[in-house]
Amino acid sequence: MPGRPPxxxxxxxxxxxxxxxxxxxxxxxxxxxxxxxxxxxxxEARYEKGRKxxxxxxxxxxxxxxxxxxLLLAGAGGAQAATTxxxxxxxxxxxxxxxxxxxxxxxxxxxxxxxxRPLAALSAERAALGDLVAAAKWGTGAPIDDPxxxxxxxxxxxxQARRLGADPEVTRRIFRDQIEASKTVQxxxxxxxxxxxxxxxxxxxxxxxxxxxxxxxxxxxxxxVAASPHARSAPYCPVVLGVVADRVRHEERLDALHTRAxxxxxxxxxxx
Ligand SMILES: C=C(O[C@@H]1C=C(C(=O)O)C=C[C@H]1O)C(=O)O
Numbered sequence: 001m002p003g004r005p006p007x008x009x010x011x012x013x014x015x016x017x018x019x020x021x022x023x024x025x026x027x028x029x030x031x032x033x034x035x036x037x038x039x040x041x042x043x044e045a046r047y048e049k050g051r052k053x054x055x056x057x058x059x060x061x062x063x064x065x066x067x068x069x070x071l072l073l074a075g076a077g078g079a080q081a082a083t084t085x086x087x088x089x090x091x092x093x094x095x096x097x098x099x100x101x102x103x104x105x106x107x108x109x110x111x112x113x114x115x116x117r118p119l120a121a122l123s124a125e126r127a128a129l130g131d132l133v134a135a136a137k138w139g140t141g142a143p144i145d146d147p148x149x150x151x152x153x154x155x156x157x158x159x160q161a162r163r164l165g166a167d168p169e170v171t172r173r174i175f176r177d178q179i180e181a182s183k184t185v186q187x188x189x190x191x192x193x194x195x196x197x198x199x200x201x202x203x204x205x206x207x208x209x210x211x212x213x214x215x216x217x218x219x220x221x222x223x224x225v226a227a228s229p230h231a232r233s234a235p236y237c238p239v240v241l242g243v244v245a246d247r248v249r250h251e252e253r254l255d256a257l258h259t260r261a262x263x264x265x266x267x268x269x270x271x272x
Contacts, residue, residue, distance in 0.1 A: 112240040115231035116269070118224040119174075120244040123265035124252055126178055126217045129210060130185030130261065136207035137186070138193065138200060144186045149211070150179050156215075157222050166226035173268050174225055175218070181265035182214075188257040229272070237270035 137144065154172050161171035193200035231237055245266055249259050 110230050112231035112234060112236065113244060115224075115228035116237070116241050117244045117248075119221070119228060119269055120241065120248045120262070120266055122217055122221045122224055123178065123181065123245075124248050124254065124258065124262050126214065126221065127181045127185050127258055127261035127265055128252075129214050129217065130182035131189060132205045132210040133182065133207065133214075134186040134189040135201040135203075136205045136210055138190070138204070140204070142207075144183055144190070153179065153214075153218060157218060160219065160222040161226060164223065164226040166222070166229070167272075170232075170272060171222055171225050175221075177267045177269075178218075178221065178265050181261040184261045184264050185257060188260075232270055233272040241266060241269055 134144075136142075154175055157175045158168035158172050161168045225232075231240065245262055248254075249262060252258075254262060
């Protein structure tokens with residue numbers, strides 16, 4: 001078994017929304033391993049610190065307008081959220097109050113920033129778990145596309161949405177994009193590993209355990225969808241979503257592949 005390289009600022013452990021480290025593999029480099037993982041040796045995240053990467057152009061074009069829109073529209077909750085994101089995933093699942101739950105003290109519950117931020121942050125987290133899925137499948141002959149698992153994910157999300165009083169079809173639509181985003185990451189990593197086999201993962205995470213983590217993010221995502229009908233159907237949704245997605249990209253120091261995946265994941269969040 002190869003030795004484990006030390007973590008660096010470009011290569012830090014990924015954390016789940018609950019703060020557990022699970023790790024991931026970045027698009028640009030060899031898999032490294034996180035000793036703290038519950039899954040045994042699993043790869044760590046690699047981030048392209050300081051590198052200028054772009055969100056999908058449609059979101060990017062909206063960014064200048066978005067800055068003023070956030071000031072105008074975010075309200076106290078948005079301002080608070082914008083200044084309290086020190087750590088990775090610092091306020092991920094908790095940023096979306098459960099439907100029916102009282103808003104946190106001082107929060108403006110209809111703040112579009114507050115409603116959309118968890119969707120972007122959880123989307124980035126889910127896309128990062130695609131790294132582990134790729135490492136789990138790499139070299140096994142298992143295809144990236146697993147239609148049976150996709151059906152399971154979509155049906156579970158729709159059922160949970162129904163229980164929460166959210167729109168199951170809208171939830172399905174958003175989850176189809178989430179799945180495409182995960183496959184974007186997996187395909188990107190496969191390409192990188194095929195081009196440079198030295199970068200391929202040398203250890204294999206347990207796919208079942210990775211899927212358990214994905215299920216946890218799925219659950220939080222459905223709740224975030226259920227908690228955001230106002231912001232998702234508002235005309236300014238694409239503008240604010242562009243801002244929160246760019247902020248997540250920056251905070252998580254996403255590389256080009258994961259930035260592209262984030263754009264893919266949130267593609268149909270707006271529009272009801
Ligand atoms: C993430 C996986 O890869 C693909 C993406 C899926 C998803 O994002 O939920 C589900 C099945 C696969 O088509 C997986 O196999 O678990």
